[in-house]
Amino acid sequence: MSHSPLPTPHSPLLPGATIGVFGSGQLGRMLAMVAQRMGYRVHIFSPDRGSPAGQVADCEITADYTDQEAVRAFVQGVDAVTFEFENVPAHVAMIANEQGVPVRPGGRVLRTAQQRLREKTFFAEANLPTAPFAPVRSLADLENGLETIGSPAILKTAAYGYDGKGQVRIERAGDAQAAWHAIGKQDAILEDYVDFEREVSMVAARGANGAFVHYGLIENRHHNHILDVSIAPANVAKQTVAVAAQYTRMVMEKLDAVGVLCVEFFLCRDGRLLLNEMAPRPHNSGHLTIEAAVTSQFEQQLRAVCRLPLGSTELLRPAAMVNLLGDLWRDGEPDWAALAAFPTAKLHLYGKADARLGRKMGHITVTAKTADEALETALAARVALRR
Ligand code: AMP
Numbered sequence: 001m002s003h004s005p006l007p008t009p010h011s012p013l014l015p016g017a018t019i020g021v022f023g024s025g026q027l028g029r030m031l032a033m034v035a036q037r038m039g040y041r042v043h044i045f046s047p048d049r050g051s052p053a054g055q056v057a058d059c060e061i062t063a064d065y066t067d068q069e070a071v072r073a074f075v076q077g078v079d080a081v082t083f084e085f086e087n088v089p090a091h092v093a094m095i096a097n098e099q100g101v102p103v104r105p106g107g108r109v110l111r112t113a114q115q116r117l118r119e120k121t122f123f124a125e126a127n128l129p130t131a132p133f134a135p136v137r138s139l140a141d142l143e144n145g146l147e148t149i150g151s152p153a154i155l156k157t158a159a160y161g162y163d164g165k166g167q168v169r170i171e172r173a174g175d176a177q178a179a180w181h182a183i184g185k186q187d188a189i190l191e192d193y194v195d196f197e198r199e200v201s202m203v204a205a206r207g208a209n210g211a212f213v214h215y216g217l218i219e220n221r222h223h224n225h226i227l228d229v230s231i232a233p234a235n236v237a238k239q240t241v242a243v244a245a246q247y248t249r250m251v252m253e254k255l256d257a258v259g260v261l262c263v264e265f266f267l268c269r270d271g272r273l274l275l276n277e278m279a280p281r282p283h284n285s286g287h288l289t290i291e292a293a294v295t296s297q298f299e300q301q302l303r304a305v306c307r308l309p310l311g312s313t314e315l316l317r318p319a320a321m322v323n324l325l326g327d328l329w330r331d332g333e334p335d336w337a338a339l340a341a342f343p344t345a346k347l348h349l350y351g352k353a354d355a356r357l358g359r360k361m362g363h364i365t366v367t368a369k370t371a372d373e374a375l376e377t378a379l380a381a382r383v384a385l386r387r
Pocket residue numbers: 131154161162163164191192193194195199222225264276277
């Protein structure tokens with residue numbers, strides 16, 4: 001139960017207050033850890049038991065998101081509600097609103113980010129640049145879309161698939177039928193295949209008073225559509241960072257998003273930035289802010305949710321983060337003792353028992369004098385873990 005002194009919707013939630021989090025993965029775990037450091041209590045709601053976030057939370061409620069009674073009871077026991085992933089049913093935010101418990105970010109942001117077609121349409125209507133795209137609800141739509149957009153193209157299910165799931169690359173118009181079958185003949189979005197120079201992301205935060213801060217651009221490298229490595233600061237022109245900040249700010253203001261939000265961009269060879277997608281929460285590419293920035297993305301989320309002033313996003317040192325996927329466990333437990341040779345490597349493990357291939361089990365962050373040195377050390381540390 002809450003112990004804070006009768007908060008109004010406009011007063012900050014101070015240490016001692018209880019934050020309710022829907023979702024229980026590593027993002028909730030890292031949020032819970034920072035919230036507890038700052039004296040808050042954290043309740044976690046998800047269908048899973050013994051989850052990464054549940055293991056460290058003050059209270060873990062295990063129920064389905066569709067269980068409205070359980071959601072109502074959970075919301076009654078917290079002072080504010082937030083999310084650690086965006087695919088939580090819309091009624092969850094509605095129930096919290098009905099009970100007068102602040103929900104940050106709000107339902108509109110979640111709804112927009114939950115579905116690729118809605119998301120890209122929102123970007124386009126806001127005059128934000130994206131790869132050319134077309135909605136696909138039938139094979140005929142796909143064939144027409146391929147005629148307009150050309151090939152190669154990429155077909156993605158409209159409902160979010162994580163980490164490259166629900167996506168097929170189409171090399172030529174003749175492959176339309178096979179691609180339509182491959183994604184299970186469901187609502188989709190067809191996009192021009194961007195021959196980008198690099199992928200970059202901007203993690204930003206917006207306070208309830210409209211204050212906006214960002215961490216600059218982070219370079220991201222993917223492997224099998226899953227984030228593999230992030231590097232900060234990205235080696236890009238100052239003007240590119242300024243443009244990304246302007247776009248990210250527009251996204252947050254138009255959606256009236258309060259909290260942390262990450263926009264992923266393609267940086268084209270001619271210097272243009274195209275918005276690929278957004279996540280209305282801390283993002284894998286921002287994990288390096290834990291060691292590299294004055295205020296981590298998780299503390300920033302807590303601050304925004306609690307109506308505290310946002311913290312400094314100053315980068316203290318260049319940094320690199322490498323993900324540790326389940327693949328690293330293929331031949332048994334990784335060789336943790338080998339990390340002794342890497343005194344600057346910071347290990348994060350998410351408490352997941354089942355190391356499936358492609359599953360995010362943890363990450364390593366290294367800070368150094370230069371981004372190149374941080375990257376080299378982080379990659380070497382990961383290699384040393386292999387059995
Ligand atoms: P997404 O799930 O949309 O973030 O896609 C995962 C990854 O697939 C991206 O980070 C890119 O590496 C790649 N990708 C997605 N869409 C495109 C596109 N239109 N053109 C080129 N590569 C893409």
